[in-house]
Amino acid sequence: MELRKVKIDDIKVPEVRVTARFSQEIYDQFLQSLKTTGQITPIILYETKEGLVLCDGLHRMIESKNNGETEIYAAVLPGDEADVLTKNIMLDHARGKTPVSEMINVIKYLWKSLDLDSEKIAEKSGLTRDYVEKLQRIAELTPFSLEQLDQERIGVGAAFELTRIRDQVRQETVCNQFLLYHWTIKELHDYITEVEAMIAEIPEVVEGEELRPPPRVRCHFCRGEYELGQIANPNVCTSCAGVLYATIAEAERQVREEQSAAKE
Numbered sequence: 001m002e003l004r005k006v007k008i009d010d011i012k013v014p015e016v017r018v019t020a021r022f023s024q025e026i027y028d029q030f031l032q033s034l035k036t037t038g039q040i041t042p043i044i045l046y047e048t049k050e051g052l053v054l055c056d057g058l059h060r061m062i063e064s065k066n067n068g069e070t071e072i073y074a075a076v077l078p079g080d081e082a083d084v085l086t087k088n089i090m091l092d093h094a095r096g097k098t099p100v101s102e103m104i105n106v107i108k109y110l111w112k113s114l115d116l117d118s119e120k121i122a123e124k125s126g127l128t129r130d131y132v133e134k135l136q137r138i139a140e141l142t143p144f145s146l147e148q149l150d151q152e153r154i155g156v157g158a159a160f161e162l163t164r165i166r167d168q169v170r171q172e173t174v175c176n177q178f179l180l181y182h183w184t185i186k187e188l189h190d191y192i193t194e195v196e197a198m199i200a201e202i203p204e205v206v207e208g209e210e211l212r213p214p215p216r217v218r219c220h221f222c223r224g225e226y227e228l229g230q231i232a233n234p235n236v237c238t239s240c241a242g243v244l245y246a247t248i249a250e251a252e253r254q255v256r257e258e259q260s261a262a263k264e
Contacts, residue, residue, distance in 0.1 A: 001075050001076065001077050002075070002076045002077075003042060003073065003074070003075055003076075004073075004074060004076055005071045005072070005073050005074075006045070006052060006071060006072065006074050006076070007070060007071055008061060008064065008065050008069065008070060008071065008072050009070070010051065010052055011045060011052050011053070011054050011061065011072075011074075012050060012051055012052065012053045012054065013053075013054045013058065014053060014054070014081075014084060014085065014088075016085070016105050016106055016109045017054075017058075017085065017088050017102070017106060018088055018089055018092040018098050018099075018102045018103055018106055019058055019059075019092065019098070019102065020059070020092050020098055021098065021099065022059075027059075030059065030063075031063060034060070034063050034064075034067070035067075039060055039064060039072060039073060041057075041060070042057070042072075042073040042074050042075045043056060043057025043058075043060055043061055043072060043073070043074045043075070044056040044057055044074065044075050044077070044087070044091070045074045045075070045076045045077070046076070046077050046078070046079040046080075046083055046084045046087075047076050047077070047078055047079070048079060048080050048081060048083075048084065049080070050081075052074075052076070053081070053084050054084075055077075055083075055084050055087050055088050055091070056087070056088060056091045056092070057074075060072070081114065082110060082114050082116060082124065083124070085106050085109065085110055085114075086110065086121065086124035086125040087124075087125075088106065089103060089106055089107070089125045089126075089127065090125050090126040090127075099150050100135075100138075100149050100150060100156060100159075101146055101147075101149060101150040103135060104135050104138055104139045104146070105139075107121060107132060107135050107136060107139065108136070108139045111136060118132045118133045118136060131156075134156060134160045135156075137160060137163040138156065138159045138160060138163060140163060141159060141162060141163060141171070142168045142171055142172055144172050144175065145159065145162055145171060145172060145175045146159075148175060148179065153179055154175065154178065154179070157185045158178060158185060158188055161185065161188050161189050161192055162174065162175055162178075162188075162192075164192050164196065165192060165196065174188075174191070174192065174195075177191075194217075198215045198217075199215075201215070215227075219240055222240055
């Protein structure tokens with residue numbers, strides 16, 4: 001590793017990378033510290049055959065340029081594109097707040113464009129092989145499901161369960177059910193297992209044969225039988241689920257009113 005001062009305009013920023021996210025309060029503090037003390041921590045670059053490529057420190061580099069600086073201190077290492085991206089994942093993932101979708105995009109690029117398998121990606125990035133392989137699977141989700149992951153409405157565990165549903169429409173339907181009914185990961189897993197097993201049992205339609213009725217599930221509460229699309233939770237129809245959640249919401253409202261009255 002070599003510490004040197006480099007021209008900011010000579011630094012290339014990869015199109016696919018992970019960039020840390022900050023709350024506005026933290027970012028304001030970061031800007032103030034740069035104005036007060038200047039750049040203390042050098043950015044990290046790799047010297048590749050394409051030139052100097054940024055690995056870590058995008059925010060510092062941008063703000064230095066915005067402040068009128070033309071050069072910046074950098075720790076420069078020799079390497080290639082794979083080194084840049086795997087170390088980028090390692091450094092930003094360790095800080096916490098990074099969009100999972102960006103990690104997925106980097107891993108997808110390493111896997112499909114640079115031909116790195118999950119073991120090599122794990123070795124170079126510091127992630128576990130199991131986590132890398134989960135992200136590889138999650139990369140194949142629909143844009144809608146990935147958006148829910150990026151907005152932190154679902155986690156990696158739920159996203160991985162959704163990969164078991166290959167039909168895109170059904171996958172997004174189940175994703176919406178997960179969000180609406182606040183299932184646990186186990187409930188989501190059990191629901192997908194049950195529904196996919198039922199669908200697998202539906203025979204292929206042969207020309208000339210009479211169509212068989214779709215499978216139906218009995219609701220635990222009203223005891224009615226419903227098609228899969230009318231089931232809100234394993235063995236609970238959408239009507240009963242609506243009543244349940246309305247009842248829960250009313251009970252929570254009453255508790256809040258009682259607590260407010262007690263404080264007064």
